[in-house]
Amino acid sequence: xxxxxxxxxxxxxxxxxxxxxxxxxxxxxxxxxxxxxxxxxxxxxxxxxxxxxxxxxxxxxxxxxxxxxxxxxxxxxxxxxxxxxxxxxxxxxxxxxxxxxxxxxxxxxxxxxxxxxxxxxxxxxxxxxxxxxxxxxxxxxxxxxxxxxxxxxxxxxxxxxxxxxxxxxxxxxxxxxxxxxxxxxxxxxxxxxxxxxxxxxxxxxxxxxxxxxxxxxxxxxxxxxxxxxxxxxxxxxxxxxxxxxxxxxxxxxxxxxxxxxxxxxxxxxxxxxxxxxxxxxxxxxxxxxxxxxxxxxxxxxxxxxxxxxxxxxxxxxxxxxxxxxxxxxxxxxxxxxxxxxxxxxxxxxxxxxxxxxxxxxxxxxxxxxxxxxxxxxxxxxxxxxxxxxxxxxxxxxxxxxxxxxxxxxxxxxxxxxxxxxxxxxxxxxxxxxxxxxxxxxxxxxxxxxxxxxxxxxxxxxxxxxxxxxxxxxxxxxxxxxxxxxxxxxxxxxxxxxxxxxxxxxxxxxxxxxxxxxxxxxxxxxxxxxxxxxxxxxxxxxxxxxxxxxxxxxxxxxxxxxxxxxxxxxxxxxxxxxxxxxxxxxxxxxxxxxxxxxxxxxxxxxxxxxxxxxxxxxxxxxxxxxxxxxxxxxxxxxxxxxxxxxxxxxxxxxxxxxxxxxxxxxxxxxxxxxxxxxxxxxxxxxxxxxxxxxxxxxxxxxxxxxxxxxxxxxxxxxxxxxxxxxxxxxxxxxxxxxxxxxxx
Amino acid sequence: xxxxxxxxxxxxxxxxxxxxxxxxxxxxxxxxxxxxxxxxxxxxxxxxxxxxxxxxxxxxxxxxxxxxxxxxxxxxxxxxxxxxxxxxxxxxxxxxxxxxxxxxxxxxxxxxxxxxxxxxxxxxxxxxxxxxxxxxxxxxxxxxxxx
Ligand SMILES: Cc1cc2nc3c(=O)[nH]c(=O)nc-3n(C[C@H](O)[C@H](O)[C@H](O)COP(=O)(O)OP(=O)(O)OC[C@H]3O[C@@H](n4cnc5c(N)ncnc54)[C@H](O)[C@@H]3O)c2cc1C
Ligand code: SF4
Ligand code: SF4
Ligand code: FES
Numbered sequence: 014x015x016x017x018x019x020x021x022x023x024x025x026x027x028x029x030x031x032x033x034x035x036x037x038x039x040x041x042x043x044x045x046x047x048x049x050x051x052x053x054x055x056x057x058x059x060x061x062x063x064x065x066x067x068x069x070x071x072x073x074x075x076x077x078x079x080x081x082x083x084x085x086x087x088x089x090x091x092x093x094x095x096x097x098x099x100x101x102x103x104x105x106x107x108x109x110x111x112x113x114x115x116x117x118x119x120x121x122x123x124x125x126x127x128x129x130x131x132x133x134x135x136x137x138x139x140x141x142x143x144x145x146x147x148x149x150x151x152x153x154x155x156x157x158x159x160x161x162x163x164x165x166x167x168x169x170x171x172x173x174x175x176x177x178x179x180x181x182x183x184x185x186x187x188x189x190x191x192x193x194x195x196x197x198x199x200x201x202x203x204x205x206x207x208x209x210x211x212x213x214x215x216x217x218x219x220x221x222x223x224x225x226x227x228x229x230x231x232x233x234x235x236x237x238x239x240x241x242x243x244x245x246x247x248x249x250x251x252x253x254x255x256x257x258x259x260x261x262x263x264x265x266x267x268x269x270x271x272x273x274x275x276x277x278x279x280x281x282x283x284x285x286x287x288x289x290x291x292x293x294x295x296x297x298x299x300x301x302x303x304x305x306x307x308x309x310x311x312x313x314x315x316x317x318x319x320x321x322x323x324x325x326x327x328x329x330x331x332x333x334x335x336x337x338x339x340x341x342x343x344x345x346x347x348x349x350x351x352x353x354x355x356x357x358x359x360x361x362x363x364x365x366x367x368x369x370x371x372x373x374x375x376x377x378x379x380x381x382x383x384x385x386x387x388x389x390x391x392x393x394x395x396x397x398x399x400x401x402x403x404x405x406x407x408x409x410x411x412x413x414x415x416x417x418x419x420x421x422x423x424x425x426x427x428x429x430x431x432x433x434x435x436x437x438x439x440x441x442x443x444x445x446x447x448x449x450x451x452x453x454x455x456x457x458x459x460x461x462x463x464x465x466x467x468x469x470x471x472x473x474x475x476x477x478x479x480x481x482x483x484x485x486x487x488x489x490x491x492x493x494x495x496x497x498x499x500x501x502x503x504x505x506x507x508x509x510x511x512x513x514x515x516x517x518x519x520x521x522x523x524x525x526x527x528x529x530x531x532x533x534x535x536x537x538x539x540x541x542x543x544x545x546x547x548x549x550x551x552x553x554x555x556x557x558x559x560x561x562x563x564x565x566x567x568x569x570x571x572x573x574x575x576x577x578x579x580x581x582x583x584x585x586x587x588x589x590x591x592x593x594x595x596x597x598x599x600x601x602x603x604x605x606x607x608x609x610x611x612x613x614x615x616x617x618x619x620x621x622x623x624x625x626x627x628x629x630x631x632x633x634x635x636x637x638x639x640x641x642x643x644x645x646x647x648x649x650x651x652x653x654x655x656x657x658x659x660x661x662x663x664x665x666x667x668x669x670x671x672x673x674x675x676x677x678x679x680x681x682x683x684x685x686x687x688x689x690x691x692x693x694x695x696x697x698x699x700x701x702x703x704x705x706x707x708x709x710x711x712x713x714x715x716x717x718x719x720x721x722x723x724x725x726x727x728x729x730x731x732x733x734x735x736x737x738x739x740x741x742x743x744x745x746x747x748x749x750x751x752x753x754x755x756x
Numbered sequence: 757x758x759x760x761x762x763x764x765x766x767x768x769x770x771x772x773x774x775x776x777x778x779x780x781x782x783x784x785x786x787x788x789x790x791x792x793x794x795x796x797x798x799x800x801x802x803x804x805x806x807x808x809x810x811x812x813x814x815x816x817x818x819x820x821x822x823x824x825x826x827x828x829x830x831x832x833x834x835x836x837x838x839x840x841x842x843x844x845x846x847x848x849x850x851x852x853x854x855x856x857x858x859x860x861x862x863x864x865x866x867x868x869x870x871x872x873x874x875x876x877x878x879x880x881x882x883x884x885x886x887x888x889x890x891x892x893x894x895x896x897x898x899x900x901x902x903x
Contacts, residue, residue, distance in 0.1 A: 703832075
């Protein structure tokens with residue numbers, strides 16, 4: 014025998030064979046295939062092996078040396094022979110049987126370590142197939158199962174159930190996807206068969222290092238959080254309470270009812286809006302199952318469908334709700350005056366105030382940013398004025414920790430800010446109003462008690478209504494809000510009613526009156542009132558100016574258009590009209606509070622701040638995050654009817670899916686921290702997209718919540734100490750697969 | 757030799773988009789022109805430890821492909837951004853090892869992009885075929901002697 018040169022290269026190759034890079038717990042034996050052409054004696058090899066494995070997990074493992082031809086060294090680790098693996102091939106009817114060489118696959122699988130049974134079924138997912146599988150597992154005392162057939166995304170759950178039934182842990186299953194990702198995607202039968210054999214081998218190697226995992230069930234909480242107390246949120250809350258559910262209705266403002274309650278009348282039936290809303294608001298406030306939290310913001314939402322943990326901050330109102338009778342004596346006494354945002358700044362309010370007459374709950378609120386006392390000055394006039402001792406400066410903000418099973422976001426809309434579009438005059442010319450401001454002006458509870466007047470108190474003879482402000486244009490909002498034509502028609506009707514002599518000019522580029530009521534409403538309006546519709550090319554390009562108190566509106570008309578031989582001939586006419594008052598109908602956008610909320614809820618909003626629904630038609634009220642629903646104008650611009658329907662639909666979805674007493678199964682394939690290895694660096698804590706990792710200050714290690722973790726493995730790959738185990742996707746499992754696919 | 761070199765490419769696919777994309781390709785009976793990449797399923801590209809890529813090359817892969825959800829579409833929100841960060845480091849490490857950069861590729865395939873899966877996987881195989889078998893510098897000698 015000649016002397017062997019122990020080259021660096023030989024060492025490297027030997028190391029490749031034996032080095033257990035990852036935790037392999039159950040290595041029984043190492044088999045080394047040593048090319049006799051290398052001329053290494055067995056004794057030398059054993060000596061080498063011993064020196065290389067000293068101190069490692071392989072130190073005392075048995076070594077079998079097999080002499081082969083040539084000059085190669087290769088080898089394998091033999092994992093516990095006690096494991097009995099069954100390999101089941103599914104012919105998938107005629108699908109796979111013809112595309113792959115089954116006898117060859119069966120032959121190849123038989124030769125794999127630990128495989129004690131290989132069997133083909135014609136349709137494994139069928140009832141017969143499942144039964145046969147269960148029987149084979151039992152009679153052959155299999156401990157692990159490999160199924161070669163369709164994608165795990167199709168039937169992994171079916172076969173997991175069979176394993177469970179047959180008495181083995183469902184996580185000791187591996188599926189080789191030899192249908193979608195092999196037979197169906199490859200054109201050559203031989204090549205496909207070779208790949209399938211490789212995939213089966215990889216599945217067998219992997220299943221041998223898989224770990225049993227315990228499936229856990231947890232109770233659900235049937236209570237519900239509804240965010241936003243507009244018509245949508247109130248409708249949802251009432252539907253839930255009807256079915257005995259506890260509802261937390263969180264509203265950022267001091268009052269409930271959303272926008273609608275601040276309108277005078279509502280289309281399509283010109284019904285008094287507050288009269289329509291008040292019974293609902295009363296029902297909400299007096300329902301013992303609905304806890305309404307006004308002046309409140311959601312601060313944290315952790316968890317998942319069935320078990321959310323929510324923090325809500327209730328800002329101190331400064332007035333004790335039970336003691337207050339809503340007489341308003343405190344308001345009278347307050348010396349501070351500022352613009353009232355509830356009247357779109359068209360009137361003044363005090364630092365302690367009721368947003369508008371008839372507001373619910375009928376309890377004043379202290380605006381701490383403007384109250385003299387909270388600015389460090391001496392004042393207790395309101396406290397002194399209250400005969401019931403209800404004013405309470407010392408009231409503290411309160412953080413409520415709530416447990417709920419589902420969340421409905423009903424945060425409504427805000428209007429596109431048209432002030433930066435200088436050409437429309439908003440913010441510059443006093444008698445240019447937004448539609449919401451005009452709603453307040455027309456409302457009996459509003460700044461002018463329902464009188465339509467200019468800032469100087471005079472009655473407008475001509476009012477121009479401008480459609481599509483910021484809408485249907487790539488520059489701002491590319492969509493149509495769908496209801497502005499309808500409410501502008503409502504405005505025209507109301508103007509006619511209040512000021513029969515006043516002329517209305519409705520300046521539009523396209524009209525939209527869908528549904529069963531609005532087109533007739535519009536036609537009647539044209540017939541019966543002094544309303545004129547003027548078509549312009551682009552309402553956003555209008556120039557609105559003012560001379561001597563008269564508003565001048567200039568734009569491009571598109572009325573005259575003719576087709577002639579040479580193409581389209583368009584005679585542009587200039588539009589030039591005058592008015593005493595202009596009302597803009599800006600695009601509806603998602604609430605300005607939707608963005609921060611979207612981060613808390615982990616549900617994205619689109620560019621216009623509308624929450625992105627799960628499916629735009631089939632489940633417009635669900636989101637990609639299970640258990641978080643969205644309804645009303647928080648999802649899309651819509652009218653009251655649509656908002657109510659969606660609110661109730663969301664409530665119905667919760668009622669049907671979140672059933673008291675039912676349990677929810679937890680996914681066991683989550684990540685866990687190995688405390689012994691964790692260095693406490695906290696790298697992982699901020700990485701987890703689900704806030705599932707916290708730091709245990711006493712033990713100085715990170716801890717993963719098995720309930721919050723979703724098993725993505727981001728932390729596993731990032732931990733510098735290798736301390737996090739991604740169960741079911743452990744390093745050694747993935748590496749076993751890589752190795753098998755290549756060797 | 758008449759036998760064409762058959763490249764071994766390991767492809768790590770995230771479970772949600774790309775693995776489904778590959779399934780969709782199969783379901784539509786779209787065929788890859790020649791060999792297929794060897795697929796390893798992980799839940800998210802964020803799980804891909806650079807070690808896995810190195811391990812694949814060490815075990816004899818001629819190329820490694822990583823496919824995940826499109827940026828912004830990761831099922832776990834940001835796993836693919838995490839992968840993207842590691843990607844730059846990996847490219848550097850691999851080039852330090854003398855592995856041509858075309859042998860390692862990261863791309864995005866959504867659940868409906870069966871067609872794209874076929875294209876990306878096919879191109880990877882052909883790119884690697886053109887490069888020939890990977891010879892890691894420290895194993896080059898052994899491969900020669902083994903022939
Ligand atoms: C000018 C105008 C006139 C209209 N007229 C009519 C009409 O005549 N008929 C008709 O059918 N429709 C009309 N609409 C449409 C109607 O206003 C909406 O369909 C309706 O308001 C939608 O109700 P909502 O509850 O979804 O939203 P909103 O009414 O906007 O209520 C949302 C509530 O959620 C609260 N909120 C928001 N964010 C948060 C947060 N983060 N935390 C806590 N609370 C929050 C808000 O303060 C608000 O109270 C009109 C719209 C406009 C702009
Ligand atoms: S990253 Fe790893 S070592 Fe650092 S705190 Fe998390 S688990 Fe511990
Ligand atoms: S596996 Fe993902 S979800 Fe689970 S703790 Fe780690 S980063 Fe969070
Ligand atoms: S789940 Fe596809 S990349 Fe994260």
